Amino acid sequence: MTESPEPLLPSARSAPAVPYASYLRVYEPLAAFAEPERTHWAAYARRGTAPTAQDELRRSLAELVRVPLVGVPAHESADAFTAEVDGVLLVCPWRTRLRGWLALEELVDQFPLPVLDAALPPVARRRAAEEYERWRERNPDARPWIRTGVWQIPLRWFVLVADEEREYVQGERLRYRTPMVQARRRLARALRTLRAAEGYGMLAEGLVEVGSWLEEFHPRSMVELDYGGLVHALPADRLAADRSAGDLAAGIEALRAGDAEGAAAVYGGLAERWRAVRERLFAN
Numbered sequence: 001m002t003e004s005p006e007p008l009l010p011s012a013r014s015a016p017a018v019p020y021a022s023y024l025r026v027y028e029p030l031a032a033f034a035e036p037e038r039t040h041w042a043a044y045a046r047r048g049t050a051p052t053a054q055d056e057l058r059r060s061l062a063e064l065v066r067v068p069l070v071g072v073p074a075h076e077s078a079d080a081f082t083a084e085v086d087g088v089l090l091v092c093p094w095r096t097r098l099r100g101w102l103a104l105e106e107l108v109d110q111f112p113l114p115v116l117d118a119a120l121p122p123v124a125r126r127r128a129a130e131e132y133e134r135w136r137e138r139n140p141d142a143r144p145w146i147r148t149g150v151w152q153i154p155l156r157w158f159v160l161v162a163d164e165e166r167e168y169v170q171g172e173r174l175r176y177r178t179p180m181v182q183a184r185r186r187l188a189r190a191l192r193t194l195r196a197a198e199g200y201g202m203l204a205e206g207l208v209e210v211g212s213w214l215e216e217f218h219p220r221s222m223v224e225l226d227y228g229g230l231v232h233a234l235p236a237d238r239l240a241a242d243r244s245a246g247d248l249a250a251g252i253e254a255l256r257a258g259d260a261e262g263a264a265a266v267y268g269g270l271a272e273r274w275r276a277v278r279e280r281l282f283a284n
Contacts, residue, residue, distance in 0.1 A: 020233060020280075022149040023053060024157050024210075025224040026180070027083050027090035032218035041091045045082045053081070053228055056094055072100035072128045083177075083222065090222050092145045099144050101132040143216050152278045153227065155248060155270060156206035159190045160214075161225050163246030170236050174227040176245060180214065183223040187211050193256045199264070200255075234277065244270060 030038055044050075056079070077096040082089065104125060107116060116125075136142070149157075160183040161176035168174045187207055194204040214223070231239060251266035 020151050020229055021053075022153045022228045022230050023224070023226040024147040024149075024160075025081065025092045025226065026145050026214070026217045027081065027085075027092040027222040027224065028145070028218045029220050030089045030091060032221070033091065040078070041080060041082075041093075042089070044078075044080060045089055045091070050082050051079055053226065056096070072104065072131070073097045085222055088220075092224075094146065095142075095144050098142060099146060099148070101128060101135075102144065103148075104128055104132075143213065145217075147213075151230075151280050152274055153225070153230070153244070154206065155244075155274065156203060156210055157225050158245040158248040159187055159207060159252070160210070160223055161245045162186070162249065163243055166243070166245065168239065170240070172231065174231050174239055174242070176225040178223050180217060180219055180221040180223055184211070184214055187214070190252050193252050197255045197260065197263070200267075230277070233280070244274075 030042060033041060073096055075097065077094040079094045079096075081092040081094075083092075084090070104120070107120070108125075161178050162182075165176045165178050166174070167176070187210065191204060191207050191211070194200040194207070225245075227239070247266055247270045251263045251270065254260075254263035254266060
């Protein structure tokens with residue numbers, strides 16, 4: 001696959017990095033979008049000044065310090081990430097408002113009510129929930145193009161990519177990019193193996209959910225696993241040595257070969273490494 005260079009806005013060079021978010025993105029070909037959105041994205045890409053992931057995250061955080069507090073943006077973002085692969089324009093819309101609603105639903109399960117009330121008052125959450133319900137009635141098939149991890153990369157994401165697709169530029173990015181057809185094939189093969197083994201039920205369930213999400217997109221899409229801000233949070237030597245996708249593939253291959261002990265050692269080591277990263281969420 002040939003790729004176009006990614007423009008970098010001045011704000012991304014000068015503003016401090018936000019270190020904790022990673023991403024799983026789907027880029028769809030322009031043909032997958034209906035009008036007038038297709039024309040909008042075509043014109044958007046021709047500008048050649050697409051914002052970066054750090055720009056997106058900073059804008060989201062800015063919404064949280066407004067007075068009065070707004071849990072979800074009032075209007076949907078008109079921005080996207082773009083890439084050109086083999087001469088085809090691919091687009092990954094931000095859909096910040098939709099992702100904000102989905103994130104609020106997850107927060108309810110992740111934090112004690114007193115903490116949640118202090119961060120986002122009940123009246124703001126109730127208003128956001130009501131707005132989302134009305135919006136969902138008008139857009140029943142909507143889905144986000146981007147998933148976000150906080151101080152982690154969910155291990156199931158690594159199933160979608162291969163070690164040879166890894167791209168690391170120190171201090172800038174660590175990512176994997178793969179065609180949708182490859183991501184789906186790897187997921188299906190891994191799922192068959194995990195379902196036949198004992199002790200991997202949670203990983204298998206996670207893959208089913210990710211697979212259902214991927215099925216919503218055009219078959220000629222591209223899947224991107226991006227370490228995002230974690231590149232600015234983790235030591236460079238650790239990132240250079242990180243081969244999480246290859247490690248997980250090796251563990252699944254061991255399971256396929258009947259080596260349960262070897263698979264457990266690989267998977268346990270991988271889980272422990274990422275557990276140590278997640279614990280930074282609770283550090284002062």
